[in-house]
Amino acid sequence: MPQNEYIEESIRRHGRRLDHDERKRKKEARKVHKDAAFAQKVHGLKAKLYNKKRHNEKIQMKKTLKMHDEKNAKQKTDDAVPEGAVPAYLLDREGQQRAKVLSNMLKQKRKEKAGKWNVPLPKVRGIAEDEMFRVVKTGKSKTKSWKRMVTKPTFVGDGFTRKPPKYERFIRPMALRYKKANVTHPELKATFQLPIIGVKKNPQSPMYTQLGVLTKGTIIEVNVAELGLVTTGGKVLWGKYAQITNNPENDGCINALLLV
Amino acid sequence: MTSIYNFKRIAPVPESSDFLDIVLSKTQRKTPTVIHPGYKITRIRQFYMRKVKFTQETFDEKLRQILEEFPVLDNVHPFYADLMNVLYDKDHYKLALGQINTAKHLIDAVGKDYLRLLKFGDSLYRCKQLKRAALGRMATIMKRQKDSLSYLEQVRQHLARLPSIDPNTRTLIVCGYPNVGKSSFMNKVTRADVDVQPYAFTTKSLFVGHMDYKYLRWQVIDTPGILDHPLEERNTIEMQSITALAHLRAAVLFFVDLSEQCGYSIQDQMSLFASIKPLFANKPTLLVISKTDVCTLDDVRPEERLLVESACDGGVEMSQLSSYLDSGVIETRNLACDRLLLQRVEMKLKGNKVNSVLNKLNVAQPGRRDTVERPACIPTAVLERRTRQDAAMADADADAERPALERDLEASQGGPGVYNIDLKKRYMLASDEWRHDVIPEIMNGKNVADFIDPDIEEKLAELEREEERLAAEGLYDSPDESEDEEERRIRDVARRIRQRKQIIATESRVKDVNRATLTNKQKAAASAPEDFVNHLQQLGLDPETAASTAQRIGRKRGRSESRDPAVMLARSSSLAARAVSTQRDRSTMGLKNARQKSVSDKKKLVSQRQMNLMARAGESDRKIGMKMPKHLVTGKRSIGTNDRR
Numbered sequence: 001m002p003q004n005e006y007i008e009e010s011i012r013r014h015g016r017r018l019d020h021d022e023r024k025r026k027k028e029a030r031k032v033h034k035d036a037a038f039a040q041k042v043h044g045l046k047a048k049l050y051n052k053k054r055h056n057e058k059i060q061m062k063k064t065l066k067m068h069d070e071k072n073a074k075q076k077t078d079d080a081v082p083e084g085a086v087p088a089y090l091l092d093r094e095g096q097q098r099a100k101v102l103s104n105m106l107k108q109k110r111k112e113k114a115g116k117w118n119v120p121l122p123k124v125r126g127i128a129e130d131e132m133f134r135v136v137k138t139g140k141s142k143t144k145s146w147k148r149m150v151t152k153p154t155f156v157g158d159g160f161t162r163k164p165p166k167y168e169r170f171i172r173p174m175a176l177r178y179k180k181a182n183v184t185h186p187e188l189k190a191t192f193q194l195p196i197i198g199v200k201k202n203p204q205s206p207m208y209t210q211l212g213v214l215t216k217g218t219i220i221e222v223n224v225a226e227l228g229l230v231t232t233g234g235k236v237l238w239g240k241y242a243q244i245t246n247n248p249e250n251d252g253c254i255n256a257l258l259l260v
Numbered sequence: 261m262t263s264i265y266n267f268k269r270i271a272p273v274p275e276s277s278d279f280l281d282i283v284l285s286k287t288q289r290k291t292p293t294v295i296h297p298g299y300k301i302t303r304i305r306q307f308y309m310r311k312v313k314f315t316q317e318t319f320d321e322k323l324r325q326i327l328e329e330f331p332v333l334d335n336v337h338p339f340y341a342d343l344m345n346v347l348y349d350k351d352h353y354k355l356a357l358g359q360i361n362t363a364k365h366l367i368d369a370v371g372k373d374y375l376r377l378l379k380f381g382d383s384l385y386r387c388k389q390l391k392r393a394a395l396g397r398m399a400t401i402m403k404r405q406k407d408s409l410s411y412l413e414q415v416r417q418h419l420a421r422l423p424s425i426d427p428n429t430r431t432l433i434v435c436g437y438p439n440v441g442k443s444s445f446m447n448k449v450t451r452a453d454v455d456v457q458p459y460a461f462t463t464k465s466l467f468v469g470h471m472d473y474k475y476l477r478w479q480v481i482d483t484p485g486i487l488d489h490p491l492e493e494r495n496t497i498e499m500q501s502i503t504a505l506a507h508l509r510a511a512v513l514f515f516v517d518l519s520e521q522c523g524y525s526i527q528d529q530m531s532l533f534a535s536i537k538p539l540f541a542n543k544p545t546l547l548v549i550s551k552t553d554v555c556t557l558d559d560v561r562p563e564e565r566l567l568v569e570s571a572c573d574g575g576v577e578m579s580q581l582s583s584y585l586d587s588g589v590i591e592t593r594n595l596a597c598d599r600l601l602l603q604r605v606e607m608k609l610k611g612n613k614v615n616s617v618l619n620k621l622n623v624a625q626p627g628r629r630d631t632v633e634r635p636a637c638i639p640t641a642v643l644e645r646r647t648r649q650d651a652a653m654a655d656a657d658a659d660a661e662r663p664a665l666e667r668d669l670e671a672s673q674g675g676p677g678v679y680n681i682d683l684k685k686r687y688m689l690a691s692d693e694w695r696h697d698v699i700p701e702i703m704n705g706k707n708v709a710d711f712i713d714p715d716i717e718e719k720l721a722e723l724e725r726e727e728e729r730l731a732a733e734g735l736y737d738s739p740d741e742s743e744d745e746e747e748r749r750i751r752d753v754a755r756r757i758r759q760r761k762q763i764i765a766t767e768s769r770v771k772d773v774n775r776a777t778l779t780n781k782q783k784a785a786a787s788a789p790e791d792f793v794n795h796l797q798q799l800g801l802d803p804e805t806a807a808s809t810a811q812r813i814g815r816k817r818g819r820s821e822s823r824d825p826a827v828m829l830a831r832s833s834s835l836a837a838r839a840v841s842t843q844r845d846r847s848t849m850g851l852k853n854a855r856q857k858s859v860s861d862k863k864k865l866v867s868q869r870q871m872n873l874m875a876r877a878g879e880s881d882r883k884i885g886m887k888m889p890k891h892l893v894t895g896k897r898s899i900g901t902n903d904r905r
Contacts, residue, residue: 003423004465009455045288049281134382151382175376250389252377252397 119243120257124203124217127152132204132213136171147171153178153248155196155212155220170211178214181254183222183242196254197221197239214254218244222256265340265426267419270329275413276406280399283322287315287395297384308387309378312394316371319398323364326412330357331419337427339507343466346499348415356408356415363405370397423468423481430478430604431508432596435501435536436515437529438485439522441550443467444583445515446482449593454482460523461485464497466504473597481508488532505539511600512545513592516568519555526564533571544599545576548592553582760798782842 017023035054042050136147147169154172162168184191200219202208214220225238242256274282291314295307333341333350344353374394381387425431434442438460446454450469455462467482483501486494494502505512516529533547547568549557557565557580572578579595581588608614670679687695701708713719730736793807851857871879 002421003467004421006421012455045285049285131382151380173380176380247389249380250386251393252374252390253393 119217119219119259121217121243121245124215127204127215132208133170149173150176150211150213151249152176153214153254155179155199155214157198157212172211176249178248178254181220181222181242181244181256183224183256183258185227185258186260192227194222194224194226197223200241214244214248216244216247219259220244220254220256222258224258265337266424267331267416267422268424270416270419271325273326273409273413273416276403276409279322279402279409283315283318283402284395284399286318287311290314295384299384301382304384304387305378305381308381308391309375311391312371312374312378315395315398316367319367319402320364323360323367326360327357327364330412330416337507339425339427339503342503342507343422343500344419346496346503347418352411353415356411359405359408360412363401366401367398370394370401423466425466425468425481425504425508426479427508430476430597430600431510432478432480432513432593432600433483433504433508433510434480434513434515435483435486435505436548437487437517437522437524437532438462440485440515440517440529441583442485442515443482445513445548445550445581445589445592446480448583448586448589450480452480452482461497466500471593473594474601476601478597481510486532486536488528488535502536502539505536510543511596512540512543513548513596514540514545515548515550517551518549518557518560518564518568519551521551521554526560526567530567530571540576544596544603546592546596546599547572547576547578549578549580551582551584552580552588553585556580778845779842 039047039050039054132150132152133148134151135145136149138144138147149171150173153176156172156177179195180193181196182191183194198221199209199212199214200221202213202215202218204213204215208215208218219241220243221239222242223238224240225236229237229240231237241259243259244254244256246253246255248254291311292307295304297304299307331340331344333344333353336344341350344350371394374390374397378387378390381390434446436442439458439462443454443456443463446452446467446469447456450471452467452469454467454469461484463482463484465484469480469482471478471480481504483504484497486498486501491502514533516526516533517524518526520526549568557568560568569578577595577599579588579592581592583589666681670676670681673679684695689695796805847860848857851860871881876883
């Protein structure tokens with residue numbers, strides 16, 4: 001009965017076939033041609049997958065080639081200051097580096113100056129009412145159409161109590177209610193899933209803010225207690241604003257950027 | 261029983277990237293792929309929901325298959341559970357399976373969430389985005405299982421190569437220090453063909469071999485060598501031996517190498533025996549002294565001999581063998597097997613199960629009826645043979661007295677290839693003389709020999725001679741060919757008639773109903789008076805009368821006779837101007853000669869074959885008949901209501 005390392009054992013005892021290495025070498029040499037032929041022949045979904053794979057492989061190969069080239073090529077070291085007397089046409093060579101740093105600093109400063117309240121997404125696409133709401137027909141003969149259903153994700157606070165259905169104009173479906181958002185801290189470059197406290201402002205309309213509709217560009221307040229942020233004064237921060245950066249109705253989740 | 265612990269049937273576990281490809285391409289293949297924004301929104305939603313649900317179910321099914329196929333450590337025999345713990349680390353194994361299980365649940369949850377969201381999708385774009393997000397999240401979850409999956413695949417490959425050991429059957433376990441001759445013994449008693457090398461730890465895992473003893477199937481387990489140190493310090497290789505010793509109820513053969521060729525002293529080996537003795541409890545144990553060709557128990561120093569012999573108390577038996585000389589191997593095996601068999605029978609008798617069998621058994625012994633002795637009746641011939649055999653046993657020269665065998669006959673009468681065995685000599689017939697008689701061949705109830713004329717050759721020769729004589733006398737010479745004039749004429753006419761008939765038959769065969777036929781007028785125009793004359797002549801009429809008849813019944817005489825013959829010729833040859841408007845035969849138009857026509861006719865027939873098969877009226881007939889005639893398929897189908905169909 002074949003057991004344990006029986007294949008290796010057999011190779012050890014009887015050896016491989018005499019042309020094993022030759023066959024292997026040939027197979028490898030033919031592989032490129034075979035792959036190319038296959039790439040030409042394949043179609044449909046398989047072609048898509050295969051071409052993606054090949055594409056990635058090629059990128060990887062080019063990267064490695066480039067890395068080898070870099071290794072081989074001579075590189076100028078920025079730090080190396082030529083010693084002794086330097087001709088005039090080489091004088092400003094290492095000044096380059098410093099200038100670059102300066103400009104970066106300038107940029108940073110300008111950015112900071114440019115106002116504290118600018119947000120990552122300053123502009124949003126307008127959303128029409130008929131996209132936002134679906135008309136719900138009511139009445140015994142379904143003739144009345146004053147009721148609306150919100151078709152976008154919403155945030156509904158804990159303390160919300162429904163009005164009696166007869167007077168409830170806006171319905172926010174349970175399936176589209178969200179309580180948590182994936183918030184990225186821009187400086188930490190880390191993402192946390194944080195509970196939403198409330199909707200600060202929906203740029204579309206104050207009514208949407210009131211309804212708690214979560215669309216792209218909406219400013220929400222999130223609970224950052226678990227991040228352990230502290231104010232300059234030493235107080236623990238727990239509520240902070242964040243702006244929604246994705247289309248929650250398309251993605252099924254809420255991604256937001258913390259406003260710091 | 262063995263099939264329970266066969267781990268070879270676990271399906272391969274794909275890598276996480278392959279896993280994704282498999283599942284996603286299955287979704288692509290098995291769900292509809294065409295959708296348009298113009299469709300009803302419910303249909304669009306249903307399309308994408310189906311995709312999400314299908315993907316989730318496929319993931320679920322694949323992951324569940326993994327979870328079900330891999331053995332649960334708590335459910336397998338403790339031997340296998342322990343072995344797997346030693347080889348794969350129980351915690352790691354459980355963790356990997358647990359992670360797969362978690363991934364399954366997460367994927368189910370994602371699928372459920374996105375199905376709920378899809379119900380509110382109000383456009384194709386949004387539905388598609390949601391589907392994309394759902395599939396993406398499932399893929400992310402699967403990607404995180406990369407390590408678990410690759411670990412499980414390795415475990416699967418190793419599991420499949422484990423020897424299939426049945427923990428409950430009759431088993432001999434061979435154990436001892438490394439390089440003491442365990443695998444050599446194994447190779448002697450079974451066909452396992454374990455590798456034997458002159459260095460320690462040649463055997464790195466358990467090997468199983470099978471043998472027959474007393475018409476029973478036994479398994480022999482060869483274990484890697486064990487060193488004498490505490491359990492905690494033992495490595496994976498040694499732990500496999502320990503596992504086998506601890507969990508299998510088997511006969512243990514502890515091998516000792518007295519020659520110390522293995523590199524370990526007798527003291528070391530005996531102290532190992534003492535330290536792992538707790539594992540031998542309730543198992544028949546044999547202390548096997550191997551390599552007796554090099555060193556036996558008599559050759560060692562007295563104190564060491566004492567050490568070895570002191571180990572053989574409390575049910576441990578000693579046995580000596582040399583795999584090199586092949587001495588003592590079978591005896592050792594038999595001893596171990598007998599001891600184990602005895603113990604197993606005892607164990608069975610102690611248990612409850614035996615009662616159910618014993619209750620059915622009854623050995624009846626008749627009581628003594630009278631004082632008459634009734635010994636067994638042995639025929640005298642048998643008794644004689646027995647005495648002869650006994651004598652042969654005692655005396656080797658009595659070999660000559662034994663009955664001559666067929667082989668002896670062969671040797672005495674020319675050896676193989678020359679001697680022809682007499683198959684008839686033991687025929688049992690009424691008279692022994694008949695044995696070699698020729699058996700008559702019977703055919704149709706008659707003896708073939710009765711119909712054989714012994715003089716047939718001579719008779720044939722006689723006949724041939726007579727024939728030759730007659731031929732020489734000229735009896736067979738044919739008379740002269742004298743054919744008179746009358747006969748020749750008749751023959752000629754007959755020949756012509758035959759020819760004519762043949763031509764007519766061919767013509768009628770060629771003639772086709774569907775073929776375009778010439779109208780009478782055309783025929784008349786086509787045929788010249790000479791043809792007619794010829795025809796009449798062929799029918800046997802006088803040429804002159806034929807010509808006059810042709811003139812008489814031929815074309816009506818008209819103005820044409822007064823016309824200029826040149827004009828006539830031009831008219832008759834040109835098709836453009838015709839006095840009579842005839843319908844032109846389109847089937848012959850554009851065709852040069854009859855051969856082309858026949859070719860085109862054939863092609864036409866072929867092209868129409870399919871149409872005719874489908875009962876089409878013509879090329880343009882595209883009618884699709886009613887596929888499910890309502891009156892045939894509607895209505896109740898219970899008994900008695902649809903017999904009219």
